[in-house]
Amino acid sequence: MRTHLLLALLVPLGIDSEGERLMADLHRQCGPTSWSNLQGIEGWEGFASALERDGTWLRELLDSGPVRQPERVLMFLHDLWQADPDLHHRPIDRSMATACALAFGMNNVKTEVMRARFDYYRDSHAAGLLNACYAGLSTWERRFLARGSQWGFLSEAESLTFLRDTITWPRAQYTRACWQAPYRSFNCLGDTVQGPEYYRPFRGSFAAAPQMVITVGGVCGALSNLGASAAMANGIPAATMGEPGHCAYTVKVDEKTWQPAYSLSWKRSLHTSFYSNSWPGLMLTEACYSDSAAMAKSGDLARRAHAKEAAGDIERADWLWGQALKAHGLNLDLWEQWATFGERTNQGPQWWRTFHDALLLGLGEHEEPTWSVLSRRVYPKLIKGLDASSRSRLFMDWVRRLKTWGGGRWNVEGAWAWMLKEVAIDQHAQLVRDIGGEVLSSSDFGPAYVSWLLTRYTPESPEWDSILAGVLKASGASDEAHAALRQLARKALPDAAERGDVGTFQTIGKAAARLSQPQSMEGLEPFEGELLSAGGLLHVSGRGNRWDSPEHHWGVLGEHGGACHTDNGASFIAVRLAHHARLTGLVIQNRKGGNMWRAGGSRIEISADGKEWQQIGTLQGTKPIYRVDLTETDHSGIWVRIVKDTNCLHLRRFLVYGQKRS
């Protein structure tokens, strides 16, 4: 109630112009105390007047992502404007200034640091030194530049200048920029990268900090921050991101596409984000903000909703929220605000059911953000008072929508586990079967489901038969345990391989290994380094051909031994490692029999991204075992494959040795 009155006091009467309406919302977001503080700043009136008269500028401020700490944002923007009152007449500089102000509000970076960053982009653009794409960026994209990389010193003006002048490449090539620095766990003096002594002897001795990193080296943190900073220094949006035990980064390689770089896993946590720091969160951000017309429309409707609520018209406000989310169902911020409205106005279950249905319709394709809102805001309201069966039915409404990874692989297993916690234990088996019945046939969710099953229930556990029987019955397959596992693995392993999901491939593959006896390693001499293929995945061309046995693919990668067979025609057998590596050697064990000759003449190729391949050799002759010595070379990558243009390929083992570079 108090909030309603406060909102009512904040909203001036008789607002007519677009500028006034937008400024009123800015006022609302600041709150009366902050607004009053701002009005006391010298020159505020001139700035506020310029802002109010410029609807484009106001929308850049209000519709380019979250406005956190609005007083801080506006003070910073005011200071920039005051130093350059013509700023708002230059669209690119205005947009970058606004982006810097918004980024300034997201963290506690010092004023002079952000100021220097803005000056860098303004001056570099004026001098024509940035990538041409910079001029066309939207404000929300510029926020990534303004935020900079995780390692702040690589985003200082001196570092940016160095990177701009020395690593200037076509946009898409920045996914390789990390390799400008060598991967070294110890510096030349033998001090570990995990301690403060790694760079200490060398700080300040180079033209700029990036040159120090390029000369002295680093590990994943240094390489990823260097790669991301190099892109950003040239005006290309990028961000560093954490992965389990690793630091990676992403670059926006064209107008629509964010490309992960130096990445090992789908489990990513971005260091620059608006609402959700996951990869699917970034995909939603891209989809949401790239539609500026829908953003403006939904934003305007939301602003009217706030105004109506402040005026006491709750019903109208609610209707306007619904309209706002119909106008742009991808606007996650507004879903959260509408949920907050529902909580604030004490809405009942029926209201939350309507919200739930609208959410699934509007945001459903982006399952992870949808799940986040459902699990935090909606289900807790809806499942109170529902029995287990009703809860399961409610959850299945969402599960039924799971077809493909809308925004990329995410922790759907966590969602299923959450659901199980919300139903009685005696309902677990049924819910697991129901989920399996819906998702098993999905190439995306099927492998994740199988992997989840295998972590919850081993084939020896009492629930295995009943759950699996139910699942497989629903999918029309056999219900004998080993046969069931074989059946699952035959589908799930190639699915996981096609999606580069190493973790799921390993989980399912290890379980499926019990379907065969280990093969002797006799005659297979290792190379120096680690057997890196053992932790990776195998991708075999010609999926579904009658000679292949995918349930044995996992064994091909390591000491267990296995089997794989491509289809006839142009073929490949590829290993995707769990880590980027410097390769020391390959041991390829042929299949026995009269067709061993098929492997001879195959090209050996490596890749850092699974897209661009480099030939590094050829399998010579007909041999039971091929040893390819790479110790004297400097070949590195995360993919290794053998390729043929005719006939087919079949192997028992494809062992890759090397030293990790991530």
Add this chain to the structure above:
Amino acid sequence: MLHALATVMTPVCLAALMQPGVKDSMAFGVGRQTAAEKDAVLLVLAHGSDWNTLGERMFHELWNDSDFASAVGCVLADVDVLQSPSAESKQANDARNKGWVEKGSGLRTYPAILAYAPDGTLIGSRQGADLPRKVVEIRAVTLQLAADCRKWVELTAATAKAKAGADPTTELTLLIQRDGLPLARHPSLLEDLRRLDPDDAGGHLARLSLPHWNTLVQQATSQAQAGKGEEAEQRLLGLLANTAYTREQRAGLHLALGSVYRRWADHDELAAKHMRTASTVAPDSVCGIAGMRLYLRLYGGPSLFMGWEDRHTTDTAAANWVIEDLPAELEAGVYTLRLKCTRGGSLMLTGAALCVDGKPIVLGPGEAELAGKGSTLELEFTLDKPLSNATLQIILGERAKSRGELTWTRLR
């Protein structure tokens, strides 16, 4: 009628002749062939017409400017690397760039000017930090590059002549002169030096073949860590005995030796000595600075760089602190040394002085106490005249184990 036609056409023809050529820059393949035929240096501009503004300005204002083409005196060609081509433009562009292979071209960044000899050898480049960001300055740099390249070609021809004439002394002199140009090292230089001066009497081979300091130090460290300290020591001492190396290279050798001794039990004194020597030999070089910092961290007394540590306050530690890393030149004025204890107990100071060659020149305050963690103490020093290479000596009285920071500031 013919007369009338000539009257009209002549000014038209003259005007056409005086117009600057629209496309002075050739495609790479054509340029390479032309340069070979004309026995001329080829300058290739690598640029990106749909993304790299500076490169485009260079392309239009220099590479397609006849005045520049005349002044530079080389064959000009370009390679346009597109960022977002359509299918058609990619096809056309790939056709134009035919013959261009980025790997091995010398290209590291854009825009780049790559210079090739008539036989296709990469002579040098201007890119990245070597290339200014303003076209007027780039013009000057490119003209100089062209001049250097012509000199390179001249020296290469003279070298070949000396070789043919079995004149190794002249050949060697010319090779070194050519290597002194601000261009890329010739791929056969080291091989030629071995042939011409097998004993390396001139020291050129040693100087030019010494690995980069990072490689040198890393190899030495690895050897010592593998228990081969003596082997590494002998090798590095052997290299140091050669006077051919530059100061910076010698600093690297000393740093490498210091790193070897650091990883070799009971060799701390030698480690300290060589790390300090790296700094003495080339104080502003990467290795010189690293050597000093490593010395201060591991072996030296308290310092502005590291502050003081527990080992400086134990009972067996020296009673006098000598701070060695003050600025080399101190002007007359008033300075303070601020001590801030970050951990541990108290320190009693019984005296302090700025010294030169170990002799006190400017006395600081007498007794002073720094209480434990979180406390600070400032010692003031007044210099009536400048001092060079001063150290700061502090005499300790009672002390508990502690750590802290040291800051040297000029007040006025």
